[in-house]
Amino acid sequence: RKFVYDFTEGNKDLKDLLGGKGANLAEMTNLGLPVPPGFTITTEACKEYLESGAEPAALRDEVSAHLDALEQQMGKRLGQADDPLLVSVRSGAKFSMPGMMDTVLNIGLSDASVNGLAAQADNERFAWDSYRRLVQMFGKTVMGVDGDLFEEALEAAKRAKGADSDLGLDAADLRQLVEDFKQIVVKETGRDFPQEPREQMDLAVRAVFDSWNTERAKLYRRQERIPGDLGTAVNVCSMVFGNLGPDSGTGVAFTRDPASGAQGTYGDYLQDAQGEDVVAGIRNTVPLADLEGIDKTSYDQLMAIMQTLETHYRDLCDIEFTIERGHLWMLQTRVGKRTAAAAFRIATQLVDQGLITEAEALQRVNGAQLSQLMFPRFDDTVAEGGEVRRIGWGIAASPGAAVGKAVFDSYTAVKWSRSGEQVILIRRETNPDDLNGMIAAEGILTSRGGKTSHAAVVARGMGKTCVCGAEELEVDTKRRRLTAPGGVVIEEGDLISIDGSTGKVYLGEVPVVPSPVVEYFEGRMHAGADEADGLVQAVHRVMAYADRVRRLRVRANADNAEDASRARRFGAQGIGLCRTEHMFLGERREMVERLVLADTDAEREEALGALLPLQKADFIELFEAMDGLPVTVRLLDPPLHEFLPDITELSVRVALAESRNDANENDLRLLQAVHKLHEQNPMLGLRGVRLGLVIPGLFAMQVRAIAEAAAHRKAAKCDPRAEIMIPLVGTVQELEIVREEADRVIAEVEAATGTRLRLAIGTMIELPRAALTAGQIAEAAEFFSFGTNDLTQTVWGFSRDDVEASFFTAYLEKGIFGVSPFETIDKDGVGSLVRSAAAAGRATRPDLKLGICGEHGGDPESVHFFHDVGLDYVSCSPFRIPVARLEAGRAAA
Ligand code: PEP
Ligand code: MG
Numbered sequence: 001r002k003f004v005y006d007f008t009e010g011n012k013d014l015k016d017l018l019g020g021k022g023a024n025l026a027e028m029t030n031l032g033l034p035v036p037p038g039f040t041i042t043t044e045a046c047k048e049y050l051e052s053g054a055e056p057a058a059l060r061d062e063v064s065a066h067l068d069a070l071e072q073q074m075g076k077r078l079g080q081a082d083d084p085l086l087v088s089v090r091s092g093a094k095f096s097m098p099g100m101m102d103t104v105l106n107i108g109l110s111d112a113s114v115n116g117l118a119a120q121a122d123n124e125r126f127a128w129d130s131y132r133r134l135v136q137m138f139g140k141t142v143m144g145v146d147g148d149l150f151e152e153a154l155e156a157a158k159r160a161k162g163a164d165s166d167l168g169l170d171a172a173d174l175r176q177l178v179e180d181f182k183q184i185v186v187k188e189t190g191r192d193f194p195q196e197p198r199e200q201m202d203l204a205v206r207a208v209f210d211s212w213n214t215e216r217a218k219l220y221r222r223q224e225r226i227p228g229d230l231g232t233a234v235n236v237c238s239m240v241f242g243n244l245g246p247d248s249g250t251g252v253a254f255t256r257d258p259a260s261g262a263q264g265t266y267g268d269y270l271q272d273a274q275g276e277d278v279v280a281g282i283r284n285t286v287p288l289a290d291l292e293g294i295d296k297t298s299y300d301q302l303m304a305i306m307q308t309l310e311t312h313y314r315d316l317c318d319i320e321f322t323i324e325r326g327h328l329w330m331l332q333t334r335v336g337k338r339t340a341a342a343a344f345r346i347a348t349q350l351v352d353q354g355l356i357t358e359a360e361a362l363q364r365v366n367g368a369q370l371s372q373l374m375f376p377r378f379d380d381t382v383a384e385g386g387e388v389r390r391i392g393w394g395i396a397a398s399p400g401a402a403v404g405k406a407v408f409d410s411y412t413a414v415k416w417s418r419s420g421e422q423v424i425l426i427r428r429e430t431n432p433d434d435l436n437g438m439i440a441a442e443g444i445l446t447s448r449g450g451k452t453s454h455a456a457v458v459a460r461g462m463g464k465t466c467v468c469g470a471e472e473l474e475v476d477t478k479r480r481r482l483t484a485p486g487g488v489v490i491e492e493g494d495l496i497s498i499d500g501s502t503g504k505v506y507l508g509e510v511p512v513v514p515s516p517v518v519e520y521f522e523g524r525m526h527a528g529a530d531e532a533d534g535l536v537q538a539v540h541r542v543m544a545y546a547d548r549v550r551r552l553r554v555r556a557n558a559d560n561a562e563d564a565s566r567a568r569r570f571g572a573q574g575i576g577l578c579r580t581e582h583m584f585l586g587e588r589r590e591m592v593e594r595l596v597l598a599d600t601d602a603e604r605e606e607a608l609g610a611l612l613p614l615q616k617a618d619f620i621e622l623f624e625a626m627d628g629l630p631v632t633v634r635l636l637d638p639p640l641h642e643f644l645p646d647i648t649e650l651s652v653r654v655a656l657a658e659s660r661n662d663a664n665e666n667d668l669r670l671l672q673a674v675h676k677l678h679e680q681n682p683m684l685g686l687r688g689v690r691l692g693l694v695i696p697g698l699f700a701m702q703v704r705a706i707a708e709a710a711a712h713r714k715a716a717k718c719d720p721r722a723e724i725m726i727p728l729v730g731t732v733q734e735l736e737i738v739r740e741e742a743d744r745v746i747a748e749v750e751a752a753t754g755t756r757l758r759l760a761i762g763t764m765i766e767l768p769r770a771a772l773t774a775g776q777i778a779e780a781a782e783f784f785s786f787g788t789n790d791l792t793q794t795v796w797g798f799s800r801d802d803v804e805a806s807f808f809t810a811y812l813e814k815g816i817f818g819v820s821p822f823e824t825i826d827k828d829g830v831g832s833l834v835r836s837a838a839a840a841g842r843a844t845r846p847d848l849k850l851g852i853c854g855e856h857g858g859d860p861e862s863v864h865f866f867h868d869v870g871l872d873y874v875s876c877s878p879f880r881i882p883v884a885r886l887e888a889g890r891a892a893a
Contacts, residue, residue, distance in 0.1 A: 001044060001058075002042075002062070003041060003042050003044060003045040003056060003058060003059050003062050004039050004040070004041055004042070004045075004059070004062040004063055004065075004066045005017075005018060005022070005026070005039060005040050005042065006037075006038075006039045006066060006069065007022075007025050007026050007029040007035060007037060007038050007039060007040070007237075008026070008029055008030065009026065010022060010023055010025075010026025010027070010040060011023065011026055011027050011030060012024055012026070012027035012313075014026070015094045016043065016094055016230075017042050017043055017044065017233070018040045018042060018043070018092075018233050019040070019043060019091075019092035019093050019094055019232055019233030019235075020092055020093065020094060020095065020096050020334050021090065021091075021092030021096075021233070021235055021332055021334070022040035022092050022233045022235050024332065024333050024334050025038070025040070025235060025237070025332065026040070027312075027333075028309075028330050028333060031308065031309075031312060033305055033308070033309075033330050034327075034328060034329050034330055035329070035330050035331075036237050036238045036239070036240050036329055036331070037070055037073050037074065037237075037238050038070065038087065038235060038236050038237030038238055039066040039067075039070065039235075039236055040092075040233050040234070040235050040236075041059070041063065041205060041233060041234040041235075041236070042233055043093070043094065043230060043231040043232060043233045044231075045059050045209075045234075046208075046209045046212060046231035046232050046233065046234070047229070047230075047231040049206070049209045050209065050212065050213065050231060055206070060202075063202075063205075063236075066236075067198075067201075067236075070085070070087075070236075070238060071085055074238055078107075078108045078197045078198065078201065079108035079109070079110055079112075079113050079196075079197025079198075079200075080113065080116065081112040081113050081115075081116050082116040082119070082120075083116050083117075083119075083120050084108045084109065084113035084116050084117055084197075085108060085238060086106050086107060086108040086109060086117070086130070086238070086239040087107050087108060087201065087236050087237060087238055087239055088103065088104065088105045088106070088107065088235075088236070088237050088239055089103070089104045089107055089201060089204035089205055089208060089234060089235070089236055090103040090104075090208070090234070090235045090237065091103060091208040091211060091212075091232045091233075091234060091235075092232060092233050092234070092235050093212070093226075093230060093231070093232040093233070094230050095224070095226045095230075096334060096337075097217060097220050097221070097224075097226070098454065098457045098458055101208065101211040101212065101214075101217055101232060102141040102142075102204075102207055102208050102211040103137070103141075103208075104134070104137045104138055104141060104142060104204040104207070104208075105130075105133060105134065105137060105239065105274060105275070106130045106131070106133055106134035106137075106239060107134065107138075107197065107200045107201050107204055108197045108200065108201075108239075109127075109130060109131045109134045110195040110196075110197065110200075111195060112195070113197070114127050114128065114130075114131045114178075115127070117130065117131075118171075121241075121244060123244060123245065124171040125170055125171040125174060126241070126243055126244050126245070127171075128171050128174035128175045128177075128178060129166075129169075129174050129243055130241070130243065130274075131174075131178050132174050132177045132178045132181060133274060134200075135150075135178055135181040135182060135185065135193055136150045136154075136181055138193065138200065138203075138204065139181060139184065139185045139188075139193065141204075141207050141211070142203050142204055142206075142207040143185060143188075143189050143191070143193075144189070145184060145185060145188045145189060146188070149184050149188065150181055150184065153177065153180045153181065153184065154166065154177065157169060157173055157176070157177050157180075161173055167272065181193075201236065205234050205236070208232060208234045209231075209232070209234070211232070212231055212232045216432050216433065216435050219435060219436065219439075220435060222818065225818050225819070237331070240322050240324045240327075240329040240331075241274070241322070241324050242270075242272070242273055242274050242275065242322040242323060242324065243272055243273055243274045244272070244324060244325055245272055245325070246271055246272055247295065247323070247325050247326050248271070248272055248322075248323055248324050248325055248326075249269055249270055249271040249272060249273060249291075249294075249322070249323050250269075250270055250273050250274060250275050250320070250321070250322045250323070251267055251268055251269035251270060251285070251288060251291065251320075251321055251322075251323075252267050252268055252318065252319065252320050252321075253265075253266065253267030253288050253302065253306060253318070253319045253321065254266040254267055254316060254317070254318050254319070254336055255306045255307075255309060255310040255316050255317045255318075255319075255336075256310075256316045256342070256346060256349075257342065258316065258318070258336055258337060258338040258339065258342055259338075259339050259341075259342060259396055259397070259398075259399065260339075260341060260342055260345065260533070261316075261338065261341065261342035261343070261344070261345030261346045261349065261538075262345075263349070265287075265288050265289045265303075266288065267287075267288030267319075268285035268286070268287065268288060268450040269285060269286050269287070269288050269290065269291045269294075270285045270286070271286075271294065274322075275320060275322065275331065284448065284450075284469075284471070285450050295323060295326060297326065298323050298326065298327075298328040301328050302321060302328060305319075305328075305330065306319065309333055311355065313333075313335055314350060314355040314356050314360075315335045315336075315346070315350070315356075315364070316335065316336045316338055316342070316346050317333050317334065317335060317336055318333065318334060318336030318337070319332065319333045320332040320333075337457065339398060339399050340365075340368075340369035340370070340372040340373050340399070341373060341399060341533075341535050343364060343365045343366075343369050344365055344369070344370075344373070344535060344538040344539050344542055345534055345535060345538045346364065347361040347362075347364040347365050347538070347542060348361065348537075348538045348541050348542065350364070351541075358545040358548075358549075358893075359545075359549065359893040360893075361542060361545055362542065362545050362546060362549070362886075362889050362890045362893040363890065363893065365542055365886070365890075366860060366886075366887070366890065367860035367863070367883035367884070367886050367887045367890075368860060368883075370517075370539070370882055370883050370886050371880070371883050372399075372400070373515055373517040373535070373539065374515050374517050374518050374521075374879065374882070375400060375401070375515055376401065376512035376513060376514050376515060377401050377499075377501065377512060377513055377514075377515055378401040378497065378499050378510045378511070378512055378513070379510065379511045379512060379513045382510060382511050388497065388506045388507065388508040388509070388510050389488070389506060389507045389508065390504055390505065390506050391473070391484035391485075391488050391490070391496075391505055391506065391507050392470040392472055392473045392484055392485075392504075392505035393470065393472075393502075393503055393504050393505065394445070394446075394447075394467040394468055394469050394470025394471070394473070394503045394505065395450060395456070395467065395468050395469040395470075395503050396467065396499070396500055396501055396502055396503035397453075397455065397456035397459060397466040397467060397468045397469075397500060397503075398444075398456060398459040398464060398465060398466035398500045399465065399500040399501040400443065400464070400465030400500045400501070401465065401497070401498075401499055401500070401501075401510070401512050402422075402424060402441075402442040402443025402464075402465035402497070402498050402500065403422065403424075403442065403495065403496070403497045403509050403510065404421070404422035404423045404424040404441065404442040404443065404495070404496070405421055405422065405423050405424070405492075405493050405494065405495055405496075406423075406424055406426055406482060406490050406491070406492055406493065406494050406495075406496050407423045407424070407425055407426065407437075407441070407480075407492060407493075408425075408426050408427070408475070408476075408477045408480045408481075408482075408492060409427075409437065409477060409480075410425065410433065410434045410435075410436050410437025410438075410440075411437070412437075412492070413425045413436070413437035413438075413440045413441045414436050414437060414440045416440075417440035417441065418440075422442045423440065423441050423442060424441055424442060424443045424444070424445055424496055424498060425437045425438060425440075425441035425443075425444050425445070426444075426445045426446075426475055426482055427444070427445075427446050427447075427455070427475065427477065428446060428447050428448050428475045428477065429446050429447075429448045429449045429453060429454065429455065429468075430444065430446060430453075430454050430455040430458070431454055432454070434455075435458070438455075438458060438459065438464065441464070442464075442465065443459075443464060443465035443466060443467070443498045443500065444459050444464060444465070444466045444467075444468075445466075445467050445468075445470060445473075445496075445498050445505060446466075446467075446468040446469065446470070446475075447469070447470050447471060447473045447474065447475045448468075448469060448471070449468050449469050450468070450469055453468050453469070455468045456468045459500075465498060465499075465500035466498075466500050467498045467499070467500055467503050467504075467505055470503070470505055472484065472485050473505065480492040484507075488507065490507060494507070495507075495508055495509050496508070497509055497510040516535065516536050517535065517536060517539050519536075520536045520539065520540065521569060521570045521571075521882055522566070522569055522570075523569050527539075527540035527541075542886070543571075543882065543885060543886065543889075545889060545893075546885055546886045546888065546889020546890065546893075547571070547885060547889065548889075549889050549892045549893050550885065550888035550889040550891070550892045551867065551888070551892050552863070552866065552867050552871065552872070552873060552874055552884075552888035552891070552892075553573045553574070553872060553873035553874075554571065554572060554573055554873065554874055554875075554876070554881055554884045554885050554888060555567075555572055555573055555574040555575055555576030555577075555630070555632075555851065555853075555873050555874070555875040555876075556568075556570075556572040556574070556575050556576065556875060556876065556877070556878050556881060557575070557576060557577040557578075557579070557853055557857070557875050557876060557877050557878075558572075558575050558577075558578065558622075558877075558878060559578045559579050559580070559582040559583060559622075560582075560583075560618075560621070560622070561621040561622055561624065561625040563878050564622055564625035564626050564631075565625045566878045567878035567881055568625065568626065568629070570878055570879070570881040570882055571881055571882060571885050572629075572878065572881050573629060573630075573873070574626060574629040574630035574631060574632075574721070574873075575622070575626055575629075575630070575631040575632055575875070576632050576785060576851050576852075576853045576857070576873060576874070576875020576876075577632060577634055577725075577785065577853035577875050578622060578631060578632065578633045578634060579634055579637070580615070580633060580634060580635060580636050580637075580702060581636050581637055581638040581642075581643075583614075583615065583618050584611075584636075584638075584643070588611075588614065589643060591607060591610055591611055591614075592611075592638070592643045593643055593644060593645070594607040595607035595608060595611070595695065595698065596640065596643060596644065596677070596695065597644075597670065597673045597677075601696075604695070604696065604697060605697070608697050608698065608701045611701060612701050612704065612705055615701070615702060615705035615706075615709075616705040616708050616709045616712075617709075618705075618709075619633065619705055619706055619709035619710075619722070620709045620712055620713060623709060623710065623713045623718070623720035623721075623722065624713065624718070626721075627713070627718050627719050627720070628719040628721065629721060630721045630722075630723055631720070631721060631722050631723065632723040632724075632725050632762075632783075632785065632851075632853075632875075633702075633706050633722060633723065633724055633725065634725040634726075634727050634764070635689075635692055635699050635702050635703070635724065635725065635726055635727065635738075636691060636692065636698060636699070636702060637687055637688040637691075637727035637728060638687070638691070639682040639683055639685070639687055640677060640679065640682055640685060640686050640687065640691070641678075641679070641682045644674050644677060645670065645674060647674050647675070647678055650667070650670065650671050650674060651671065653667060654667050654668060654671050683790075683793065683799060683800070683801065687727070687728055688726075688727035688728025688729070688764075689726050689727060689728050689729050689734045689735070689738060690728065690734075692726070692738055693734065693737060693738070699726075699738055699741065699742065700741055700742075700745050703724060703741070703742045703745045703746065704745050704748075704749060706722050706724060706759065707722075707745060707746050707749035707750070707757055707759065708749055708753070709722070710722045710755075710757050710759065711749055711750075711753040711755045711757060714755045714757075715753070715755070722757075722759050723759065723760045723761070723762060723782075723783065724742060724759055724760070724761045724762070725761075725762050725763065725764060725783075725785060726738050726739075726761070726762070726763045726764070727763075727764045727766070727787070728764065728766060728767060728787075728790065729763045729764065729765075729767070729770050729777065730767045730769040730770055731769065731770075731773065731776075731777075732773065732776040732777045732779060732780050735763055735777060735780040735781060736780050739761055739780055742761055743761075746759055760782040760783060760849075761781070761782055762781045762782050762783030762784060762785065762849070763777060763780075763781045763783075763784060763785075764784075764785050764786070764787040764790075764853075765777070765784050765785070765786050765787065765791065765834075765837050766786070766787030766788070766789070766790035766791045766794070766854075767790065767791070767794055768791070768794055768795055768833065770837070771791065771833040771834070771836070771837040772833070772837075774836070774837035774838075774840040774841045774844075775840035775841065775843060775844045776844075777841070778840070778841040778842075778843075778844035778845045778848055779844060779845070781841075781845075781848070782845075782848070782849065783848060783849035783850070783851065784837070784838070784841050784848060784849075784850050784851070785850075785851040785852065785853045785875070786834050786837075786850075786851070786852040786853070786854065786871075787853060787854050788825060788830060788834070788852055788854030788855070788856045788857075788862075789822065789854040789855055790854075791830050791833065791834075791854065792821050792822055792825075792826065792830050792854070793822075795826075795829055795830045795833065796821060796826070796829070796830075798821075798822075800822060803822075808820060822855065823855070823856075823859060824856065824859050824861045824862055825856045825859070825861070825862040825865050825866075827865055831865055831869070834852070834866075834869055835869050838850050838869055838870060838871065849872050849873075850870070850871045850872050850873075851871060851872055851873040851874065851875055852866055852871055852873075852874050852875065853874075853875040853876075855876075856874075857874035857875045857876035857880075857884065858874070858876030858877060858880030858881070858883055858884050860883065860887045863884055863887035863888055863891060864887060864890070864891040867888060867891035867892060868891070874888070
């Protein structure tokens with residue numbers, strides 16, 4: 001195996017092996033772009049190191065060979081005293097993990113070579129500045145010294161000099177600072193800062209390997225669902241310098257605006273600085289467009305390169321570059337992260353430019369982004385109307401509308417959010433140590449840093465609202481307060497609102513309004529109505545791409561006409577689950593209670609008689625809303641306890657009455673009955689088909705209501721397409737009994753009304769036994785709908801009502817699963833039952849219709865699975881229908 005690749009040897013498709021950064025550096029090198037020469041140590045080397053605790057035996061020689069070649073090419077040796085070659089050692093995993101892992105610049109500097117560098121660059125200040133950066137970065141990331149100690153020493157030096165930035169320190173100050181830093185290293189580690197260049201490099205490589213497994217990197221991977229065993233590659237790259245004076249600098253750029261998708265010049269530039277200064281937000285940057293005035297040649301060249309990259313990658317790219325004395329160097333590129341809105345716009349723009357196909361455009365967006373766009377936004381009329389006060393205006397770094405209590409440190413953010421508070425994390429700038437707080441917060445506000453600052457990049461990645469660089473706000477983390485212009489002071493715990501789409505910051509709580517994307521789906525806004533920002537138009541077009549290619553149909557879980565109509569507007573192709581028990585909540589609950597508790601046939605008939613007209617009216621409305629489309633009505637499936645009085649409350653009431661000697665006969669009877677029906681495990685109890693078999697006439701009443709409602713609609717020359725679904729079936733015998741009765745009732749209604757109804761009867765598959773005997777069950781069912789909520793509950797033996805609150809957090813933390821199996825289908829367990837039951841059902845009945853109506857029907861990853869398994873449709877709640885349509889399209893494209 002080969003562990004080291006020169007930049008000329010790789011390409012962009014080798015991300016597994018070379019990491020994203022290494023693969024793209026190679027790609028740029030081979031495109032002929034100005035990339036400083038270097039080589040990449042593979043992820044395989046890292047994995048072997050992490051597994052065995054030692055570098056692979058062959059690694060050292062391979063590195064030596066590549067280093068030799070690099071030295072030959074550059075005409076100088078690493079750390080050579082009179083003219084040192086310096087290198088950067090940078091991590092680069094397959095998936096970008098911004099700021100999570102380590103980078104060390106200026107490797108090769110030492111007490112000896114710093115003078116050579118000064119002489120070669122004819123710049124003593126620069127050489128000592130580079131050296132102090134090396135000792136600082138190396139000390140912190142490789143030798144494990146607390147970074148604050150260096151920061152404090154740097155601050156002290158600036159204070160002594162009266163300098164307000166590090167540019168105010170001269171060569172002598174920096175030389176002293178290097179001495180101070182080296183002292184700190186000795187004091188903290190008991191070892192000297194290593195002077196031998198190759199030793200520096202080897203230790204830095206090892207530190208990068210080790211950084212794969214830091215706590216913050218692990219946390220980030222869990223968040224982003226990045227597998228933990230990929231390892232990182234390490235890039236060793238010859239140094240170019242942005243800190244050589246005003247004709248040098250470093251910057252970050254995007255080929256389009258990552259927030260909106262608009263075309264133009266986007267990025268930040270910092271004169272006389274090294275790379276980490278920009279991303280860390282240490283000094284304030286200037287907009288990239290200003291570079292044109294500073295160095296027109298480099299600017300023009302950069303613009304041309306960005307054009308090349310975009311056409312080559314056929315996507316938005318982000319870029320890190322450095323200008324060394326007027327010479328432009330590309331240090332990194334990758335397909336850039338973007339906001340949800342930008343993703344949709346860019347996808348359609350690229351289709352228009354002929355760079356990608358519609359099918360590819362579908363892969364450039366996803367359901368999570370679409371659902372983000374469906375979140376409400378702040379009501380600007382209120383926000384600007386003087387009722388709440390705008391206190392600042394920063395950079396719109398990651399969109400969304402977030403309201404919460406001000407907190408000033410990560411620890412408090414986590415603590416408060418655990419106790420159910422919504423918080424906004426406010427920092428001067430963030431760094432990777434703030435990750436926990438950022439995850440816990442509703443939104444992030446910083447007073448420094450641009451669109452590429454740590455806060456902005458990480459928040460965008462998480463889909464969190466972020467406003468950064470709100471410079472007029474003064475953040476005092478020590479005293480936990482924020483001061484706005486005009487002396488407005490926000491203390492910890494005060495409510496603030498931040499708008500990540502406009503960058504505005506408000507004191508108090510701003511009300512929210514629906515998103516334009518929802519307005520569009522609702523039919524209240526036309527796709528062409530937003531020429532200015534084009535988002536709705538882009539969503540409209542992408543949805544059309546998805547609808548054109550998807551094979552899965554999308555239905556709604558809805559049990560009233562209002563939800564059904566909304567679902568239809570959102571694109572539902574029918575109702576996949578009408579939960580009839582939802583029709584008996586509220587004031588009708590007592591009617592069910594009477595039915596369940598009925599002692600005599602007469603009482604029961606009376607209760608059923610009262611329910612029939614109500615049910616029929618419900619169904620008429622539903623069939624009307626979904627005229628011409630299938631409506632699957634599920635017969636009653638209540639966990640019984642939801643329909644009976646609470647046993648504790650009732651017991652207390654009766655006991656109190658008894659102590660007062662005025663116990664009421666009815667209550668006593670009720671209590672007795674409730675006791676009799678009380679179950680320890682209602683979810684495994686008298687539910688679903690069992691209830692229908694135990695309470696005579698219940699299902700017959702519902703079937704009659706469905707049939708009569710359908711006949712009524714037919715008589716009105718409409719097109720009702722009702723389907724009757726039996727819940728919680730475990731064996732075909734249950735289904736056969738219910739079917740016989742249903743067929744009889746339907747025949748009666750058909751005879752009485754003189755209409756042919758053609759009502760399909762099917763079942764839910766939501767018990768393991770049903771899935772295992774699906775072949776038999778299909779004899780009596782015209783369709784299956786997988787109830788993956790109950791199927792997950794019964795396959796795992798997890799109570800769906802309790803589990804999220806009890807041990808799931810621990811399971812998620814331990815990585816037993818990355819996401820709750822109630823949210824995303826467990827492919828290996830529950831999913832494999834779905835797969836085999838679908839096959840067995842179709843073997844019995846080739847035209848068996850197959851759907852799924854558990855919560856997973858609207859979950860992006862699960863939709864792909866159901867597509868693969870070959871189901872006919874997914875059914876989900878109305879608001880998730882657009883997401884399901886999109887993902888079904890993505891699965892098929
Ligand atoms: C299911 O179990 O997946 C289902 C859709 O039924 P319910 O959620 O109503 O139990
Ligand atoms: Mg169920």
